[in-house]
Each structure stands twice: as structure tokens, then as C-alpha cells.
Amino acid sequence: MKQVCLGEVAIDSCASEVSQKKVYMETFGCQMNKADSENMLGLLHEIGFAETAEIKEADLMVLNTCAIREGAEDKVYSYLGHWNTIKKEKPGSMIAVGGCVAQDAGAALLKRAPYVDVVFGTHNLQRLPDLVLQADQTKKPAVEIWQELPEDLPELPVIRNNDVSAWVSIIYGCDYNCTYCIVPYVRGREKSRSPEVVLKEIEELEQAGYAEVTLLGQNVTAYGHDLEPKIHLGDLLRLAGAKTRIKRVRFLTGHPRDLKTEIIDAVAEVENACEYFHIPIQAGDDRTLRRMARGYNVDFYRKVVDQIRTRIPDAAITSDMIVGFPGETENEFMRTVSLVEEIGFDACNTAAYSPRPHTPAASWEAQVPENEKYERLRFLNSVVSDVAHKRNKQYLGKTVEVLVEGTSLRNEDRLTGRTRTNKIVNFAGSSALKGQLVNVRIESVNPWAMRGEL
Numbered sequence: 001m002k003q004v005c006l007g008e009v010a011i012d013s014c015a016s017e018v019s020q021k022k023v024y025m026e027t028f029g030c031q032m033n034k035a036d037s038e039n040m041l042g043l044l045h046e047i048g049f050a051e052t053a054e055i056k057e058a059d060l061m062v063l064n065t066c067a068i069r070e071g072a073e074d075k076v077y078s079y080l081g082h083w084n085t086i087k088k089e090k091p092g093s094m095i096a097v098g099g100c101v102a103q104d105a106g107a108a109l110l111k112r113a114p115y116v117d118v119v120f121g122t123h124n125l126q127r128l129p130d131l132v133l134q135a136d137q138t139k140k141p142a143v144e145i146w147q148e149l150p151e152d153l154p155e156l157p158v159i160r161n162n163d164v165s166a167w168v169s170i171i172y173g174c175d176y177n178c179t180y181c182i183v184p185y186v187r188g189r190e191k192s193r194s195p196e197v198v199l200k201e202i203e204e205l206e207q208a209g210y211a212e213v214t215l216l217g218q219n220v221t222a223y224g225h226d227l228e229p230k231i232h233l234g235d236l237l238r239l240a241g242a243k244t245r246i247k248r249v250r251f252l253t254g255h256p257r258d259l260k261t262e263i264i265d266a267v268a269e270v271e272n273a274c275e276y277f278h279i280p281i282q283a284g285d286d287r288t289l290r291r292m293a294r295g296y297n298v299d300f301y302r303k304v305v306d307q308i309r310t311r312i313p314d315a316a317i318t319s320d321m322i323v324g325f326p327g328e329t330e331n332e333f334m335r336t337v338s339l340v341e342e343i344g345f346d347a348c349n350t351a352a353y354s355p356r357p358h359t360p361a362a363s364w365e366a367q368v369p370e371n372e373k374y375e376r377l378r379f380l381n382s383v384v385s386d387v388a389h390k391r392n393k394q395y396l397g398k399t400v401e402v403l404v405e406g407t408s409l410r411n412e413d414r415l416t417g418r419t420r421t422n423k424i425v426n427f428a429g430s431s432a433l434k435g436q437l438v439n440v441r442i443e444s445v446n447p448w449a450m451r452g453e454l
């Protein structure tokens, strides 16, 4: 694990006291949550906590929660129940809960889990150290939820989990109101970080030895519309190409409506911008898209894909889809299946619709029965897998640039890395290649990964 804080100083040397206490961190949900957890570890390090992978050693257990689906939320309370047993075995240890479930529940979380010591939200991560110290001193739960991000976004310390590829959040929140989605409620309105701050962070990462950054946002393609002067993601990619020496830049998650020509052009023209587009469509049927309030129809999406493929023929395109949205008919679902085949996605995250609080679709009458949703999900997944396999077969015999991320979890003699198009490639090689760009010839593929030779 690489330990850095902003300002190029190793965080070990900028912590005010030698780490003695241990923190165990568990993260549910998306890349934004993973990035937030890295900031939480950085913040806690400043009050003397070092991360441990052994929960039983921990003086503080932190759960960074996800509310996107009901299952993720239920998992929070079952984890907390288990953590309470561990807490009882280690008197003085504490439990802190952050993330989207904490933002939504606030103090009500203590009704279901009264043994929790700290509850904090998605807008006040920087308050975590103070809240932990407060709960420790008063021996009473410290609960603090902010409804918005602070006007001036604080620059947070960070301890990263990966020392080759780093997350860099560039925009927080979401201004859309998709009728199924809880994100706008728990993450608030869009707020971009300034390009100067983002570029400084990328340059520091490059100097610390990172080869790749992924620019993050719930709606990363909307980057910069709220800044003065306005700027868009294409401009930021061009600046990252011209002003930093980082080898690769990616971005996640795009919204089809905001993936403007300028962004596609920048990916085509900027050398370190990777040819990878994650653009969730959610459904392949116009009536469903309208009821989801997505703001585009299938033809609009087709045009975005055409534009990408005309400009960047080898680009990978991945997507998210929800099946069993209230009122979705069998025919409408089959249009989603056909669209997966027509577009030929490189991969898709698929999910059964899950009714969420504060969202309109949750109270609509025509809910699709659970067994029907899961049957549709299984069918869609099998088609996604066939289509992804076909896409990956196009790589057979080709030599691709791979960023080596480390040794494979299953086999220490093999290396694992990613292509510019975000495909996982496993191959034999020396661990000294970690962090390097190497050329690998693809020998075999499955729907999720490839094997090759240096």
C-alpha cells in the first residue's frame, strides 16, 4: 500500500503521532465509495490510526455503506450485528458508519444499531476524526449529517489501496432525478472540483509513481458546468494530457446525455486518455427510458455509440442495465436484450430493479414480481456474457498495451493488468514489471478476461 498525502509528503512523515491504534475499513458499493474510504483512512491516520486487515485487532471499525439497492442496505445491518459481537469482545473499541445509508438514516441508524459510536454522512467526511475523538471522550454516540457539501470543498488526505492506479474524484453528487435512483437524495447536487486542484493531484500521483488515474463522479461527464469559468470533461482531459505526465487517464461514470462530441474528440486526440467509455443505458426500450426519466431515447444512445465508434473504432463500451423496472413488459425487456446484441457491449453491470426510499418508482403499483425480475436478470446476463465473449475474441492474436497492476491473486507466477480498453489480461512475467506498460500478445479469452504472452 502506498501512503501519500496531498502535497507530495509521505503521510507517514506528516502524521502528528506514531500510529498505534488500528482501524478496520469495510466498503460497500461503487468506486466513489471506495475513493471516499481512502480519504477516511487518510483522515484517521492523522489522529493515529493505521489500517488493519484483521477486524479482531481493530480499535475502530468503519463501515462505508451503499444504499443503491435494498440488498446492500440490509447487508449493513447484518454486518453491524456481527461487529457488535466483536466490539463486546474488545472493550473500548468503536464502530463508525458512513456513506449513503448513514446519510439517509442519520440518528435513526442508532435505533436499529444502538451500539454504533459514530454516524457521519457523505458530505462531511472531513469531520470523521473529530467525531471519533468526541465519541471516545464522551462515551456517547456522535451523529453528524450535513445536507450539502461545504461551499469550499476541503482537500482531504488519502491513503490509497492501489499503488499503480488511483481514483481521483472530480465531481460529487448528481443533478438528474432518475425515478428509481436514491443517489441524488444521498449525494446531493453536482459540485465539481477545480481543474487546478485536480491537475495538481494527478501530477503528485505521477510523481509518487502512479501510472494511471480514473477520474470519478456519479455523472463525470457533467464535470465543470458549475464552475466559473465553465469547463467540460474534454477540456480537463486535454489539460491532463498536456500538463501532467501520467501515463493513462480514464473516467467513470458517464451519462449518455452529457457525453458530448468534445469529450469523445478529446479521448481520440489525447494520448494518455484511454479508449474506454462506461455509458449506462439502463433499458433498451423508449417507454421504459421515459418512465425512468433518463432524458434520452434508444436512438439517441445509438447515435452516441456511432459517434464513438466512428471516431475511435477500437474503443470499448460498457453499460449498466436495470431489469424488472415497474411496469416493464416482457416485450420491453426483450428490447433491452436485443439492444445488448445490437450494440455489442464489452461488459454490462446488470441489476434487478430494487425499490428505494425517496424515489417515485418505488410507490408505483405495477411492480414486477421478484421471481420474474430474477428470471429476466439471468437471461440478460447470459446474453451479456455471450456478447462480451464475442467482443473479446476480436483481441485474439493481437498485441495490446497492458498496464501491469501486480501478481494474479490465484497464481503468484502470473501477472495481471489492464488494456487501455479496461480488459483484464493475465500473463507470465516478473513482478518487477509492476506499474510498467508492456506489450502482450493475446492467446485466449473468456467473457471477463484474457490470457496472453509478453
Ligand code: SAM
Binding pocket: 030, 068, 069, 174, 180, 181, 182, 183, 218, 219, 253, 254, 255, 279, 280, 281, 282, 320, 321, 322, 351, 352, 353, 354, 355, 356
Ligand atoms: N450516474 C450513472 C448513470 O446515470 O447511469 C449511474 C450511477 S448509479 C450509482 C450505478 C447504477 O446503479 C446505475 O447505473 C443503475 O443501473 C443502478 N441502480 C441505481 N438505482 C437502482 C435501483 N433502484 N435498482 C437497481 N439498480 C439501480
Ligand code: SF4
Binding pocket: 174, 175, 176, 177, 178, 181, 182, 183, 184, 218, 219, 255
Ligand atoms: Fe442515479 Fe440517474 Fe443520477 Fe445516475 S444519473 S446517479 S442513475 S439519478
